[in-house]
Amino acid sequence: MDRITPDGLRILGELEKKVLWLASWTIHHANHMRESADGLKVGGHQASSASLATIMTALYFRALRPQDRVAVKPHASPNFHAIQYLLGRQTREKLEGFRGYKGAQSYPSRTKDTDDVDFSTGSVGLGVAQTLFSSLTQDYVRAHGWSRERPEGRMIALVGDAELDEGNIFEAILEGWKQGLRNCWWIIDYNRQSLDAVIREGLWARYEALFRAFGWDVVILKYGSLLQQAFREPGGERLRDWIDNCPNQLYSALVFQGGSAWRKRLNDEIGDQGDVTRLIEKRSDDELARLMTNLAGHDLPSLLDAFGEVDHDRPICFICYTIKGFGLPFAGHKDNHAGLMTPAQMESFRAAMRIRAGHEWDRFEGLSVPAEQIEDFLGSVPFAARGPRRPAAEIDVPADLKVAIQPTMSTQTGFGAILNELGREDSELARRIVTASPDVTVSTNLGAWVNRRSLFAREAMADTFKSERIPSTFSWEFSPKGQHIELGIAENNLFILLSALGLSHAINGERLLPIGTLYDPFIARGLDALNYACYQDARFILVATPSGITLAPEGGAHQSIGQPLIGLAQDGLAAFEPAFVDELAAILAFALAYIQKEGGADVSERNWLRDETGGSVYLRLSTRPIEQPRRAITPDLRQAIIDGAYWMRKPGPNCQVVVAYTGAIAPEAIQAVGLMAEDRRDVGLLAVTSADRLNAGWSAAQRARERGLVHARAHIERLLDNVPAHCGIVTVLDGHPATLGWLGAVHGHRVRSLGVEHFGQTGSIPELYRHYGIDANAIVAAAQAIAPGKPIRYLRALG
Numbered sequence: 001m002d003r004i005t006p007d008g009l010r011i012l013g014e015l016e017k018k019v020l021w022l023a024s025w026t027i028h029h030a031n032h033m034r035e036s037a038d039g040l041k042v043g044g045h046q047a048s049s050a051s052l053a054t055i056m057t058a059l060y061f062r063a064l065r066p067q068d069r070v071a072v073k074p075h076a077s078p079n080f081h082a083i084q085y086l087l088g089r090q091t092r093e094k095l096e097g098f099r100g101y102k103g104a105q106s107y108p109s110r111t112k113d114t115d116d117v118d119f120s121t122g123s124v125g126l127g128v129a130q131t132l133f134s135s136l137t138q139d140y141v142r143a144h145g146w147s148r149e150r151p152e153g154r155m156i157a158l159v160g161d162a163e164l165d166e167g168n169i170f171e172a173i174l175e176g177w178k179q180g181l182r183n184c185w186w187i188i189d190y191n192r193q194s195l196d197a198v199i200r201e202g203l204w205a206r207y208e209a210l211f212r213a214f215g216w217d218v219v220i221l222k223y224g225s226l227l228q229q230a231f232r233e234p235g236g237e238r239l240r241d242w243i244d245n246c247p248n249q250l251y252s253a254l255v256f257q258g259g260s261a262w263r264k265r266l267n268d269e270i271g272d273q274g275d276v277t278r279l280i281e282k283r284s285d286d287e288l289a290r291l292m293t294n295l296a297g298h299d300l301p302s303l304l305d306a307f308g309e310v311d312h313d314r315p316i317c318f319i320c321y322t323i324k325g326f327g328l329p330f331a332g333h334k335d336n337h338a339g340l341m342t343p344a345q346m347e348s349f350r351a352a353m354r355i356r357a358g359h360e361w362d363r364f365e366g367l368s369v370p371a372e373q374i375e376d377f378l379g380s381v382p383f384a385a386r387g388p389r390r391p392a393a394e395i396d397v398p399a400d401l402k403v404a405i406q407p408t409m410s411t412q413t414g415f416g417a418i419l420n421e422l423g424r425e426d427s428e429l430a431r432r433i434v435t436a437s438p439d440v441t442v443s444t445n446l447g448a449w450v451n452r453r454s455l456f457a458r459e460a461m462a463d464t465f466k467s468e469r470i471p472s473t474f475s476w477e478f479s480p481k482g483q484h485i486e487l488g489i490a491e492n493n494l495f496i497l498l499s500a501l502g503l504s505h506a507i508n509g510e511r512l513l514p515i516g517t518l519y520d521p522f523i524a525r526g527l528d529a530l531n532y533a534c535y536q537d538a539r540f541i542l543v544a545t546p547s548g549i550t551l552a553p554e555g556g557a558h559q560s561i562g563q564p565l566i567g568l569a570q571d572g573l574a575a576f577e578p579a580f581v582d583e584l585a586a587i588l589a590f591a592l593a594y595i596q597k598e599g600g601a602d603v604s605e606r607n608w609l610r611d612e613t614g615g616s617v618y619l620r621l622s623t624r625p626i627e628q629p630r631r632a633i634t635p636d637l638r639q640a641i642i643d644g645a646y647w648m649r650k651p652g653p654n655c656q657v658v659v660a661y662t663g664a665i666a667p668e669a670i671q672a673v674g675l676m677a678e679d680r681r682d683v684g685l686l687a688v689t690s691a692d693r694l695n696a697g698w699s700a701a702q703r704a705r706e707r708g709l710v711h712a713r714a715h716i717e718r719l720l721d722n723v724p725a726h727c728g729i730v731t732v733l734d735g736h737p738a739t740l741g742w743l744g745a746v747h748g749h750r751v752r753s754l755g756v757e758h759f760g761q762t763g764s765i766p767e768l769y770r771h772y773g774i775d776a777n778a779i780v781a782a783a784q785a786i787a788p789g790k791p792i793r794y795l796r797a798l799g
């Protein structure tokens, strides 16, 4: 990049002040100027934002290219919005509404902000790793021959120094090294403060060693140009040594105290040494404070040089020394995280910025360069040449996915078989699928798919077992054309990779259809990363197996109980738990289309779900082989499976009991219905394929009725319409009973919910189902307890 002209540098300096002002004012306005009905203060973060004002000015107004994408540290959101405002891409109204209803978001949000946020942030550490996986995704897309007309972008994270405490970052670094990471910059805001405190001494050296160990370049930006000049003066070396040895706490305290405190301290410690005394004495208090706080992270020339010099695609970690709250009255104070300038402090800050009262929002107020010149400059900012997001084309998905169903089969085997069939195909659908798994590829039945489509790596790598002719079921060949990304055992990485792959349509303009597999209990390990992926509306299919205690002999460590409730509660994720492989085939076809939908928020009057808005999908599968029904999937049945439930056995008008089941427990439910048949006529059997979608549709239909749409009916309401009021419902699943417990509230039926509430016991499936009370006997006993009628003979026979 060409060196910036002196005029350009002057304008950037003005913009830097403007960013600092607007960000601080936005937060102040939200706290002091806006009517807040509940009187809640919305939080400070002026200090955290100010820390990055210079770095973000250098990036957004100069170093970023249109193809680059950035994850901004959550609390620097006001800077981001201010920069977009200066570039004419954010409205004053949104800034005035910062943190308010429909205002600019407290943390940058892809879905809620309107000023084109690249990556959402908020839960620290996740946005950082997202950039790494986005770089890998960009490589994947290009290696497959897509998006070649677009220049390669850099994926950049602005990282708080305390953010690096989050373990998921290190998991990502390790994976990045394995995958040959490129085009990724992490710019660490090294202000040596976290939320609570001042960080440990010498962390930068640990970071440096760590990043280098994993193949990153490390650029340490410590001293600004003023300090560098001073170091060249006589006595300068001595001053440098002093700063280098100054503890973080003391440095922060002196920053807060200002010029006279610097002078006193320096004089006390190194002031009797001739040259250095002169160096100190020839500066006023203000000049001395400016010099001593001139860290590179607040020095435009140093930052522009460092960013402009990069002429390679290796990953780089920039450690930029900064001051938290730089330019504000609480700069450096250890309590400044939530600090908010008082109205009086804001007044003096406004005056110092030469901003007239009433002109606080004016884009060019208080600048010493004519507005036209600034406008010209802003018009030529490279990043401003970036166009709007381009929608990526939808990939066609057939309603039926091929699969050969065996008489007895598990849903997990079925999943492998469906992908195997897809793997055979030469279709756009098959080409756009990308699978990933954290070291459980084989045990989640992706082996056959991987054999067909191979593993992805930028450089080809042969399977030596194959070349040595050693028999093996799996061929592990890596190539740039491969369609499976094999990860190490880190579920956080799986979710963040899915988040990156699942945003490829927005980031690279090329749609991918990501499918990630893992063990169901370990969803909990990466749950916040999963939530993060959903929050930023990444689109993917998560296939988790085995469900519940069906992997019984492996014990509590591999048993999942609460996951169906996660499926029910997680926004942006439609959860299914099919029992049979034909259901799975219908659901998977739906899922591949659903993850591509980007329509409006209109709900369908059939199920009251926002199917046209789309989202991600979670399939909870099982390793338990069960007998498969022989039946044709009619269009109506397919629709019901997708809407969440259908009658396996429809109840008649005198029905006394309904068994509603989900997932791998189907044989027990079917058996229980058979055992009751003699004593309870008209027993109903409801197959629930998605408690999540049933429940969501029911809530939405009730809301619609409360708003006056009196005819709104949810799928589950229609299904239960003809079930007599005296009928009892026994619900059962291999998971937490609350998942289906709400079914009784739909029409006021009595309910007994069976499920698993404790884990840890090993044994065979029948032993455990008996132990936890979800076997056929338990279902019958529950039915007898809640449904009217004579005692059930079968139970008596059991004694």
Ligand SMILES: Cc1ncc(C[n+]2csc(CCOP(=O)(O)OP(=O)(O)O)c2C)c(N)n1
Pocket: 047, 048, 049, 051, 074, 075, 122, 123, 124, 159, 160, 161, 162, 163, 164, 189, 191, 193, 194, 195, 196, 324, 337
């Ligand atoms: C996962 C998570 N845990 C806790 C928080 C609360 N939190 C927000 S910022 C912060 C400290 C950030 O320090 P640093 O990254 O150094 O940024 P700085 O405030 O110095 O700008 C914490 C603990 C969070 N946002 N996310």
Ligand SMILES: [Mg+2]
Pocket: 160, 161, 162, 189, 190, 191, 192, 193, 194, 324
């Ligand atoms: Mg910090």
